[in-house]
Amino acid sequence: MSDRFVYVTYIRTTPETLWDHLTKPEFIRVYWFGVSAESDWKQGSSWKLIFADGRVADTGEILEVDRPRRLVIKWRNEFKPELKAEGYSRATFVLEPSDDVVKLTVTHEIDRTGSKFIEAVSGGWPSVLSSLKSLIETGQALPSQKKAA
Amino acid sequence: MSMDAVFKALADPTRRALLDALRARNGQTLSELSERPDMTRQAVTKHLGILESANLVVTQKRGREKLHYLNPVPINDIAERWIDKFEQGPLDALSHLKRKLEKEGR
Numbered sequence: 001m002s003d004r005f006v007y008v009t010y011i012r013t014t015p016e017t018l019w020d021h022l023t024k025p026e027f028i029r030v031y032w033f034g035v036s037a038e039s040d041w042k043q044g045s046s047w048k049l050i051f052a053d054g055r056v057a058d059t060g061e062i063l064e065v066d067r068p069r070r071l072v073i074k075w076r077n078e079f080k081p082e083l084k085a086e087g088y089s090r091a092t093f094v095l096e097p098s099d100d101v102v103k104l105t106v107t108h109e110i111d112r113t114g115s116k117f118i119e120a121v122s123g124g125w126p127s128v129l130s131s132l133k134s135l136i137e138t139g140q141a142l143p144s145q146k147k148a149a
Numbered sequence: 150m151s152m153d154a155v156f157k158a159l160a161d162p163t164r165r166a167l168l169d170a171l172r173a174r175n176g177q178t179l180s181e182l183s184e185r186p187d188m189t190r191q192a193v194t195k196h197l198g199i200l201e202s203a204n205l206v207v208t209q210k211r212g213r214e215k216l217h218y219l220n221p222v223p224i225n226d227i228a229e230r231w232i233d234k235f236e237q238g239p240l241d242a243l244s245h246l247k248r249k250l251e252k253e254g255r
Contacts, residue, residue: 007220009222130222
């Protein structure tokens with residue numbers, strides 16, 4: 001059994017532009033409320049999510065990368081001991097173009113049930129995805145006081 | 150994937166009940182969602198179709214099963230359109246207070 005959520009958003013853009021927004025720190029920190037990611041985005045490379053103040057939020061590894069179609073990240077919380085104790089989760093990003101939009105599917109799962117980590121990240125993703133969509137489509141990310149998970 | 154489709158999909162108590170069921174337990178099959186005394190399997194199928202075309206429900210295949218997941222992103226897009234960042238804090242506090250008082254009042 002596993003805990004999982006699946007979020008989908010449709011963004012008026014190209015898969016390449018969306019891919020760049022998912023992997024380039026200068027884009028990520030704009031729509032992710034100051035949070036950014038560090039990685040060279042190659043299979044087997046390390047991956048880190050960094051808060052605006054420099055603290056490490058999450059760490060992991062790039063499991064699969066197929067630009068601009070599919071990205072899989074092995075992902076563990078680092079700043080809350082009870083969430084870190086749950087071990088690694090897996091986040092999968094799938095980009096599928098159709099007409100003038102790209103369907104972005106984010107699946108985040110962990111091999112356990114009753115996961116507090118999955119509960120925490122599931123609350124954060126909708127704001128991040130709305131902000132990403134807004135940034136790409138209008139050039140403006142969303143202001144938000146909500147904390148990232 | 151218009152906002153109209155989201156509002157129309159939400160304007161039905163049965164469909165809201167299906168979203169509640171997925172919020173309680175994400176990733177259910179059609180059979181599980183049809184285990185409701187008040188709804189036929191055909192009705193559940195029809196309502197899920199409307200929720201899917203509004204992008205409020207997404208499905209993933211796991212082996213032979215199709216699992217249904219609540220997708221709150223379109224609702225978040227709507228909320229973000231009208232809620233300013235400076236209002237978010239007070240609104241969260243009000244909504245928390247309302248839930249607390251309504252629980253105590255029961």
